[in-house]
Amino acid sequence: MHDRHTRRFGLGTATCLVMGNIIGGGIFLLPASVAPFGTVSLVAFGVLTIGALALALVFGKLARRHPDTGGPYVxxxxxxxxxxxxxxxxxxxTMTWVSNAALAVAAVGYVHVLFPGHQSRGVDLMVALGALWLPALANFAGTRYVGAVQLVSTVLKFVPLLFIAVxxxxxxDPDNLGPFHAGGGSAIGGMSAAAAIxxxxxVGVESAAMSAGEVRDPERNVGRATVLGTIGAAVVYLLGTVAVFGTVAHDKLVNSKAPFSDAVNAMFGGHWGGTAIxxxxxxxxxxALNGWTLMSAQSPYAAAKDGLFPALxxxxxxGVPTFGVLAAAVLASALTVINYLTGAGGVFxxxxxxxxxxxxxxxxxxAGAQIYFLLTGQRDKVRPARFARDLTLALVAFGFTFWLVAGAxxxxxxxxxLFLFAGILVYAWMAARxxxxxxAGAPDEGAPAGTP
Known part of the structure; x- marks a missing residue:
């Protein structure tokens, strides 16, 4: 049951949650990462976008049947x-708190560009921990603050990226594009190599479904927010990458450490592009950390309701599972401290x-659950029940995810x-309890009754 003081996410905020979680820090290096494969990488991006949209649509359909916090788990x-x-x-x-540590470390590199004076490991650690705990504090304040931060940060990052893209x-200049297929071997091989990157x-298309319990009118808005957020991210990704490819010479782009900064400098001259980007x-x-911090708490919250995670x-x-936020922030902080104090890059x-x-x-x-619901004739779980269309979408989404595994x-x-199988111990412990x-005739720890 929702706290009366909780402000649930509307369509706009839920869309920003999806878009903000998809677009992290990777976009700023992406054009240089795929430039060595040539413009065939743009084709790869287009194909991937179709797969991501299929997955987004599947999450939307599943959320109609189960508009509950926990999304994929449910x-x-x-x-x-x-x-x-x-x-x-x-x-x-596991994915959320480990990737939060990686995002915090990535933020330090960009802070160096803004404030080039400091280079000590201690200061870097403080910056990284600040990047983890500020979003955690916004989460502790409740969903209305999470939503506000997500709305503002998504607009502030979407506008400059879209500006560069347009x-x-x-x-x-077409001369900047370089060859269609720059690597050796076949164009298909080049496309697959670019796609792997x-x-x-x-990743993040599931964000609205994961927080469905906090979304207003989730049966309608989760699906819409998932698709709109994915399309918004795709527009920024595709147009932004095309703009960088067309403004920075290919031989320079291949070796670029800050492709969007180079694009701004190529367009307007000077060297202020690096600071702006x-x-x-x-x-x-x-x-992204603000949104992913919320995601890190939603999945264990849903599992704890069913007695599969500890009741804490x-x-x-x-509206925010505060222990989950705290646990994720502490674990991500521990990883970050290990990274800086031991210099154990290999572990990280x-x-x-x-x-x-x-x-x-x-x-x-x-995706497998959607296929199962369709093949067992449980049409009410996948409304509107247009079997052939929904099965095709589910198979494309499964294929896209299978490609993700292969690309990993x-x-x-x-x-x-190894890490996944380590969880079997936790499952055995919780199942035994x-x-x-x-x-003993005691009530199930996972019963949601009495939770705020």
Missing amino acids: YAREAFGDFAGFLSAWSYW VGLFFF LLYSY AAAAVISIVG FLTKRR EILVLITTFSATVPYLLA GYAAIYQGV RTGRLR
Whole structure:
């Protein structure tokens, strides 16, 4: 039951949650990352966008049937039972707090551009921890503050990126594009190689579904926000990348460390582009951290209601699961401290690899749940029930996510599976406790009754 003082997300705020979570800090390096493959990477981006939209539509349809906080977890558990639901929640929870640590470390690099004087490891650590805890404080204040921060940060990062994308078309020079296929081998191989880098650009499409319980009129607005947010992110990604490709010479772009800054400098001259883009990047990352901090609490909250995560995760105030926010902030902070104090880059790299695989588990299970509901004739779970269209969408979404797994690479899958299987111990412990309580005739710890 919702606190009377909770302001639930409207369509605009829910859309900003999706768009803000999709567009983190990666967009600012993306054009340089895919430039070595040539303009075939733009085709790869277009194909990926279709897959991401299919996944967005599937989440929207599933949310009509289950407009509850937890999104992918809820769908997996409904279709395949407790264990599949737990794996979805565990995997998603792992991904959120580990990637939050990575985002905070990325923010430090852009702060260096804005304030070039400081270079000490201690100051860097303080900046990274500030990037983690400021969004956590906004979350502790409640959903109305989370929504306000998300709205403002999304507008502040969307406007400069869209400005470069639109104005860049007036400075567009086809000679800057370079070859269509710059790498060796076939064009299809080049497209797949570029896609492997671009694939994770759309992680975050599930954000509105994950917070469906906090969205006003979720049966209508979750699907709309998911699709609108994904389209908004796609417009920024595609037009922005095209603008950079057309304004920065290909040989320079391949080696660029700040492609959007180079594009601004190429358009208007001078060297102020770096500062402007660094400011946009910091705002973008803080906005993404604000949204992902909320996501890190929603999945364990939903699982705790069913007794699959510890009951502490049920603690909720002003629409936000506060213990989940605190746990994620503490774990991400610990990772960040380890990264800076030990200089153990290898450990951090492994953890980042884990996130790339972990994001795909809830997606695969959600797409699989949609296919299951369709094939078992449970039409009420997938309204409106146009079987062929909905099954095609679900299969495309599953294929897109399967491509995500393939693009993650051997190392990411290896590390990710190890971490996923470690969760089996937690599941065994929680299942044993729940069975023991039921035998003793005690109420189920996961019962949502009495939670604020």
